[in-house]
Amino acid sequence: NAGVMQNPRHLVRRRGQEARLRCSPMKGHSHVYWYRQLPEEGLKFMVYLQKENIIDESGMPKERFSAEFPKEGPSILRIQQVVRGDSAAYFCASSPPFGTDTQYFGPGTRLTVL
Amino acid sequence: AQSVTQPDIHITVSEGASLELRCNYSYGATPYLFWYVQSPGQGLQLLLKYFSGDTLVQGIKGFEAEFKRSQSSFNLRKPSVHWSDAAEYFCAVVTAAGNKLTFGGGTRVLVKP
Numbered sequence: 001n002a003g004v005m006q007n008p009r010h011l012v013r014r015r016g017q018e019a020r021l022r023c024s025p026m027k028g029h030s031h032v033y034w035y036r037q038l039p040e041e042g043l044k045f046m047v048y049l050q051k052e053n054i055i056d057e058s059g060m061p062k063e064r065f066s067a068e069f070p071k072e073g074p075s076i077l078r079i080q081q082v083v084r085g086d087s088a089a090y091f092c093a094s095s096p097p098f099g100t101d102t103q104y105f106g107p108g109t110r111l112t113v114l
Numbered sequence: 115a116q117s118v119t120q121p122d123i124h125i126t127v128s129e130g131a132s133l134e135l136r137c138n139y140s141y142g143a144t145p146y147l148f149w150y151v152q153s154p155g156q157g158l159q160l161l162l163k164y165f166s167g168d169t170l171v172q173g174i175k176g177f178e179a180e181f182k183r184s185q186s187s188f189n190l191r192k193p194s195v196h197w198s199d200a201a202e203y204f205c206a207v208v209t210a211a212g213n214k215l216t217f218g219g220g221t222r223v224l225v226k227p
Contacts, residue, residue: 033213033214035215041219042219042220043204045214045216055213056214093215102160103208105158106157107156
């Protein structure tokens with residue numbers, strides 16, 4: 001049973017470009033979470049999605065950031081017009097569809113904005 | 115809102131010595147508590163979790179943690195550390211509603227030979 005998959009593992013963008021980060025949850029998991037880890041800091045929640053629905057986006061910056069989890073395909077975290085402060089590690093986690101349960105993390109995407 | 119505090123930013127321990135990492139949480143009801151480990155450049159691996167029941171929880175890699183409601187703590191312990199335990203450790207809490215994890219700031223563990 002494959003774990004949570006994220007790609008790319010490393011992404012370099014210039015200021016003003018767009019970044020797209022992909023996350024495929026574990027098989028059988030329908031809940032996806034995105035977290036951001038800034039340098040030398042802990043992880044901060046960004047958004048919680050189920051298939052075709054955003055459940056909680058209280059941690060998402062108000063501008064330039066969006067997330068989706070379509071019926072088919074991976075979850076996408078999209079950052080438009082990136083700035084240097086967006087440089088961070090972005091982690092995706094998934095959990096099963098029922099009850100409160102453990103979140104399993106992917107390896108992360110490390111975004112560097114030049 | 116819930117919060118998690120890990121008072122120790124860095125801990126250095128000799129190989130073979132015991133290790134204890136502190137975690138304090140702030141939450142009105144009984145929280146669900148987790149410890150994750152992150153090796154350099156890697157994702158997070160779950161060490162153990164506490165939902166209810168026995169307050170002493172066993173995890174992988176020889177780790178255990180004890181939930182103490184009176185102290186709002188969930189400290190992680192290992193009797194004898196190995197060089198491979200050098201990593202960053204994160205304590206986290208989730209509400210009974212079961213969505214977002216709130217993480218502590220992490221404790222970086224260095225293991226001396």
